[in-house]
Amino acid sequence: MNAAHIFIALAAAIPALAQTSATLARSRASFDLIVHQPYPEAAKLFGPEGERAWAGSHWNPEFLHPQPAADVEGAVFTIQHGSMKAVWVSSLRDLDARHLQYVYFLPNLLVTVIDVRFQPSGAGATNVNVVYTRSALTLEGNEHVATLSRGDQAAGKEWQLALDDYLITNRQNRRP
Secondary structure (H helix, E strand, C coil): CCHHHHHHHHHHHHHHHHHHHCCCCEEEEEEEEEECCCHHHHHHCCCCCHHHHCCCCCCCCEEEECCCCCCCCCCEEEEEECCEEEEEEEEEEECCCCEEEEEEEECCCEEEEEEEEEEECCCCCEEEEEEEEEEECCHHHHHHHHHHHHHHHHHHHHHHHHHHHHHHHHHHHHCC
């Protein structure tokens, strides 16, 4: 296909995309957590590998890149999401700026951006702000965006409980 054919195909698709995009759902939800760890330790808990420790059995990333699995910028992994497999990318991992970001998509349904920012809070604690932005890719994706967005509202409390339980258990297991 030459450049003229590509241009014609794109020009033909733009009106359909514009008409469809006006009806596609988009949501944004945020929540805050307190991790009772200094920032360097808290940040480790928010990588795909680090989350295995506290996020529950549903969090089981299968790494495509890198091999062996590592929490690095550019990591690509999948997560089983119900009957579908979500493809995730660690799109930003700037530990100096205290900022992580992930993008995942469910093909032909939605794209989710998860933005995680850290702020040290006194001795041995870190405030964490998590923002989910979900965008439907198709009309069918609208329902998924709505359902997942409702879950995002409760996620802060769930994450806080899971992190607290993990940290308490981890401290108890380290005692002599």
